[in-house]
Every structure is written in C-alpha cells, then in structure tokens.
Amino acid sequence: TAAPKGPPLPPSNVRLSSATPTSVTVAWEAPAGSTDLTFYKVVIGNSPSDPTNTTELLAQLVYERTITPLVEGTVYYVTVQSQDLSGWSPPAQVPARPIAQATAPTNVTILAMSAGHALLEWDPPLSLTTGPVTNGLSISGYQVEARFPLGDPAGAWQVLGTTSNQWFMHRDVGTFGVTLYYAVRAVILQDPSLGPLELPGAQAPVQVYFGRAPAWRDGSVADAATVHVPLGGRADVPLLFNASDPMSVSLTVRSLEALPPTAYWGPALQSSDANGVYLSQNLSVGYNTDLAGSSYTVCVTARDLNGLEAPVRCITVSIPRPHPRLVSPPTGARFTARIGCV
Numbered sequence: 001t002a003a004p005k006g007p008p009l010p011p012s013n014v015r016l017s018s019a020t021p022t023s024v025t026v027a028w029e030a031p032a033g034s035t036d037l038t039f040y041k042v043v044i045g046n047s048p049s050d051p052t053n054t055t056e057l058l059a060q061l062v063y064e065r066t067i068t069p070l071v072e073g074t075v076y077y078v079t080v081q082s083q084d085l086s087g088w089s090p091p092a093q094v095p096a097r098p099i100a101q102a103t104a105p106t107n108v109t110i111l112a113m114s115a116g117h118a119l120l121e122w123d124p125p126l127s128l129t130t131g132p133v134t135n136g137l138s139i140s141g142y143q144v145e146a147r148f149p150l151g152d153p154a155g156a157w158q159v160l161g162t163t164s165n166q167w168f169m170h171r172d173v174g175t176f177g178v179t180l181y182y183a184v185r186a187v188i189l190q191d192p193s194l195g196p197l198e199l200p201g202a203q204a205p206v207q208v209y210f211g212r213a214p215a216w217r218d219g220s221v222a223d224a225a226t227v228h229v230p231l232g233g234r235a236d237v238p239l240l241f242n243a244s245d246p247m248s249v250s251l252t253v254r255s256l257e258a259l260p261p262t263a264y265w266g267p268a269l270q271s272s273d274a275n276g277v278y279l280s281q282n283l284s285v286g287y288n289t290d291l292a293g294s295s296y297t298v299c300v301t302a303r304d305l306n307g308l309e310a311p312v313r314c315i316t317v318s319i320p321r322p323h324p325r326l327v328s329p330p331t332g333a334r335f336t337a338r339i340g341c342v
Contacts, residue, residue, distance in 0.1 A: 008034055008084045010092040016078075016195045021131050023068035024096040024195070026078045030063070031089065039083040042067070048077050048093060070098045073133035075194055095195045100131030102188040102201020105142065105166075110182060110206045114213035114309040118170040118180060120144060122204065125186050130202070140189035143200050144168045144182065151178030151210075157203075162187065176212045177245065181205065211245030213308035217278055223313040229287050231322060236266070237283040241302040241310055242276060248304035251279040256299040260317055262286040263298075285317050292321045 009031035017027040030037065040058045042065050058065060070076060076098075079091040103125040111119045122142070128134045141164045147155035150173065160170055160182075173180070183203040190197040217240035221227070229235045243249040253268065266282035279302065299314040 007087045008037060008082045008089045010089040011040060011080045011082050012092075014078075014080050014092040014094050016094055016096045016197045017064065019097065019099050019195070019197060019199060020068075021072040021098055021100045022070055023066055024070060024076065024078070024098055025064060025066040026080065026094065026096060027064040028080050028092070031082055034082065034084070036084050037082050038085070041079075041081045041083065041088065043079040043081075043091075044076050044096075045079075046074075046076060067096075072098045072100065072131055074098065095193060097133075097136075097190065097195045099133050099137070099188075099190065099197075099199070100129040101199060102139070102186040103127050103130055104202040104204035105184045105186055106204070108184050108204045108206045110180075110208040112180075112208050112210045112306050112308060114311075116172055116174065116213075118173055118182070118208065118210065119167065120170070120182060120184060120206065121167045122184050123166065125201065128188060136191035136194045138189050139186050140164075140198055141187050142166070142168070143185045143187055144170075145185070145203070146170065146183075147181040150175040150180055153179070153181060155181070157183065173210060176210060177247070178210060179207050180210045181207045209247060209306060211248045211304065211306050211308060213244065214241045214251055214279075214302040214304055214310040215244050216240070216310055216313065217242050217280075221313065221315055224315070226316040226318055227285070229285050229317065229319045231320065232287050234262075234284050234286040235317070237285070237298075237315065237317075238280070239283060239300060239302075240278060240280045242278045243304060244276070245304065245306070245308070246277070248306050248308070249277045250305050251302045252304075253279070253281050253300060253302045255283075256301065256312060257297060257314075259283075259298060260285055260291065260294075260296045260319070262288045262291065263296075263317070285319075287319065289322070291319045294319050 011028035014028040018025040076096050079093045082089045105122040108122040128137050144160045145157045148158045183205045185200040188199045220240045221237050227235050263285045268281045296317045301312045302310045
C-alpha cells in the first residue's frame with residue numbers, strides 16, 4: 001500500500017505587494033510541485049498569533065488578495081495556507097501595514113540634449129507620504145516613466161528605469177519633432193517588520209519639446225583646421241548651420257574658448273533654401289604685431305531655442321611673424337672676401 005500523503009507545502013513568496021491608507025494587497029505563488037491544490041486560505045489578525053480577524057477561502061488559481069477596510073498605520077499579520085485533499089499546509093505569514101502613497105518629487109526639470117538624450121533632474125518630496133504615518137519609511141529610489149508611443153499625450157505610462165540618484169538620462173530617444181511626456185515617482189521602502197514593501201508614490205509630470213540639434217552645413221570651416229591670419233589683414237572663418245528642427249529656427253553661434261584679442265563676430269544671417277532654414281556667420285580675426293608668433297584654439301558650436309547644440313568643431317588660429325626683409329647695403333660700404341683652399 002502507498003504511504004499516506006502528507007499535507008501540502010505552504011504558498012511560496014508570500015509578500016505585501018501594495019498598500020493604501022485603508023487596505024493592503026498580499027500576493028503569493030503556488031508551492032513547488034503542487035498539482036492538486038483546491039483552495040488557499042487567507043487570514044488576517046492584529047498579532048502573529050491572532051488569526052481571527054478575517055478569514056477567506058480563495059480558489060486554487062487566485063494568487064493575490066486585497067484586504068479592506070483597515071486602519072492606516074496599524075500593523076496586521078496576514079497568513080496564507082494552501083489546501084489539497086490531505087489537508088491544510090503550514091502557515092506562511094507576512095506583516096502588513098496600510099500606508100498612504102509617497103508624495104511627488106519636487107522641482108522636476110528636463111533638458112533635451114544634442115546627442116539625442118533627455119536629462120531629467122529633480123529634488124526629493126517635501127514629505128514621505130500624503131498621510132500622517134511616516135515612521136519606518138524611507139526613500140529607496142525613484143522610478144522614471146514615459147508615455148508610449150513617445151510623443152503621444154494619451155499614451156500608456158511605461159517604466160523607463162529606476163535610480164537612486166536625483167537625475168536620470170533617457171538615452172537615444174530616437175524621436176524628434178514631438179513633445180515628450182515624462183513622470184518621476186519616489187519609491188517608499190517600508191521596514192520589513194512593518195510589512196516589507198516598496199511602493200511607488202505620486203507622479204511628478206514634466207514634458208519637453210524634443211527637436212533635432214543644429215547641424216554643420218557644407219562650406220563651414222572643417223574640424224581641426226588651421227587658419228592663418230595674413231600680415232596686416234584678417235582671416236574670416238565661415239560658420240554655417242542648418243536649423244534641423246523647424247520649431248527651433250533661432251540659432252546662436254558661440255565659442256567655447258576665449259577668442260583672440262583681435263577676433264570679432266560678423267553679423268548673423270538667417271536664410272533658407274530647398275534644404276530648410278540655415279544660419280551663416282563669420283568669425284573674423286585681425287592681424288596684430290603684438291600677437292605675432294602666437295596661435296589660439298577656438299572651439300565653436302551653435303545652439304537653438306531648445307538648448308540643442310551642433311557637434312563642437314575646434315580650429316587653430318595662427319598669427320605669423322613678419323618675414324625678414326632683404327635691404328641694400330648703404331652707399332660706400334666695403335666688403336672683404338677671402339678666397340682660399342682648405
């Protein structure tokens with residue numbers, strides 16, 4: 001005869017999955033190797049040994065239960081058992097405390113960057129939760145979300161990632177000419193003795209128009225080029241940029257390095273052709289004998305209204321020394337030449 005079968009194993013990974021000020025949600029998984037379970041029993045009490053408050057029988061394929069109404073800040077103890085034809089399993093228990101959600105981060109800003117990235121920055125929430133209970137709670141990090149498809153104001157929120165920093169870089173966005181919608185949440189961590197829980201809080205939404213960065217146009221000075229200033233004259237360095245984004249056609253050319261003392265910007269001329277709007281501007285450098293023999297490295301880019309910038313190009317400006325001049329000897333000068341063999 002077959003040996004009598006013992007009771008089933010208890011449910012595995014019993015955990016507190018979410019909470020509100022008046023409820024807790026407990027989740028679990030089927031015990032390993034179970035094939036003929038009939039029910040799960042969920043019991044909640046005010047102490048580990050007091051499972052008399054609420055008892056519910058749940059069907060075999062149910063793995064989560066929300067229990068309400070409860071009192072915010074009160075620690076309850078939830079016990080889950082599995083049942084098969086041989087009886088009930090040993091209990092698996094977890095503490096659970098109803099709490100309010102975390103408040104939203106503050107001062108959320110976003111910057112569309114020229115490399116096709118979006119940089120979000122923020123400050124911590126002013127308080128841990130929207131309710132009076134804050135003991136045993138801390139911020140474990142932040143959750144960053146975006147509406148998808150990107151640029152759709154009614155798109156579904158999807159998690160981009162989590163971070164312990166107060167900034168997040170959405171790299172290689174890949175979508176241009178649209179407004180992007182983001183949100184940041186603080187994630188509250190509860191002390192395990194009160195119910196192990198990580199709970200995302202309220203959203204702090206932010207949006208940014210994401211365009212294409214300005215691009216260098218044919219006819220511009222090449223990167224790493226050397227420009228020589230002619231004696232007594234000036235050198236004009238041509239800078240031309242396409243305004244790739246029609247929403248951001250106002251461009252400003254700027255130097256990242258200190259300019260030579262004799263350098264000055266020419267007028268900025270904005271125009272258009274079959275390829276779109278573009279900006280042309282010269283950087284002019286005049287000759288000065290006091291600067292003869294010196295050279296300067298000048299790095300230049302263009303920035304549009306969104307703060308997007310063209311790739312930096314650096315050039316060397318060289319100010320030569322005057323060439324030595326040949327002069328005629330004075331009248332009456334004598335020269336002695338010695339000719340011989342060695």
